Amino acid sequence: AQSVTQLDSQVPVFEEAPVELRCNYSSSVSVYLFWYVQYPNQGLQLLLKYLSGSTLVKGINGFEAEFNKSQTSFHLRKPSVHISDTAEYFCAVSVAGGTSYGKLTFGQGTILTVHP
Amino acid sequence: DTAVSQTPKYLVTQMGNDKSIKCEQNLGHDTMYWYKQDSKKFLKIMFSYNNKELIINETVPNRFSPKSPDKAHLNLHINSLELGDSAVYFCASKSGRGMSDTQYFGPGTRLTVL
Numbered sequence: 402a403q404s405v406t407q408l409d410s411q412v413p414v415f416e417e418a419p420v421e422l423r424c425n426y427s428s429s430v431s432v433y434l435f436w437y438v439q440y441p442n443q444g445l446q447l448l449l450k451y452l453s454g455s456t457l458v459k460g461i462n463g464f465e466a467e468f469n470k471s472q473t474s475f476h477l478r479k480p481s482v483h484i485s486d487t488a489e490y491f492c493a494v495s496v497a498g499g500t501s502y503g504k505l506t507f508g509q510g511t512i513l514t515v516h517p
Numbered sequence: 518d519t520a521v522s523q524t525p526k527y528l529v530t531q532m533g534n535d536k537s538i539k540c541e542q543n544l545g546h547d548t549m550y551w552y553k554q555d556s557k558k559f560l561k562i563m564f565s566y567n568n569k570e571l572i573i574n575e576t577v578p579n580r581f582s583p584k585s586p587d588k589a590h591l592n593l594h595i596n597s598l599e600l601g602d603s604a605v606y607f608c609a610s611k612s613g614r615g616m617s618d619t620q621y622f623g624p625g626t627r628l629t630v631l
Contacts, residue, residue: 433617444521444607444622445560452617489558495617502572503548503611503618507560 403428407508422477424492431497434475439489521623529629537594540608549591554605
């Protein structure tokens with residue numbers, strides 16, 4: 402079975418500061434990795450995903466994430482945040498292969514609050 | 518032209534009632550999911566259908582029954598509602614059975630059981 406741990410439940414940061422949201426996963430098989438964002442009272446929207454190849458993945462809204470297989474991590478970063486980035490961020494994995502049918506296992510979420 | 522839509526957006530009901538939540542996607546996808554997000558924002562998959570066939574059925578009480586009349590729709594019926602069923606229910610869809618395809622989520626249905 403897979404599991405995902407988001408190490409920070411809340412991350413407050415000032416506008417234009419850099420931010421890193423941490424995600425670690427556990428799996429005995431290869432996985433695909435995803436970051437989703439949930440704005441208040443909305444559904445989830447994909448920010449980026451890692452499937453294979455380059456370990457640095459760029460997504461929408463200036464976010465990027467780096468896959469580190471040895472540390473089983475997939476941390477999300479943004480060099481300069483905006484007020485509009487205030488939201489909850491979810492890290493998720495799906496098994497690469499087998500019969501999981503793309504089932505996503507989510508972390509507990511990290512609330513990013515950007516202060517002016 | 519919402520991609521994944523859910524109705525209703527809010528649902529308030531009494532314990533013991535039966536209710537349904539509907540989901541429709543216009544993306545031409547053939548795999549759909551139901552997720553439950555509890556009060557602590559933890560998201561957990563409940564069911565998945567591919568071309569009207571049930572392919573994922575997590576450990577969910579029998580009171581929850583999904584129904585897919587066609588591949589664009591996946592409804593969730595809940596019998597004998599309990600307080601613990603209060604949550605936000607998200608529908609999602611994606612193309613095919615591949616593990617890497619992006620799932621597109623609906624706006625959620627907030628169910629409150631009194």
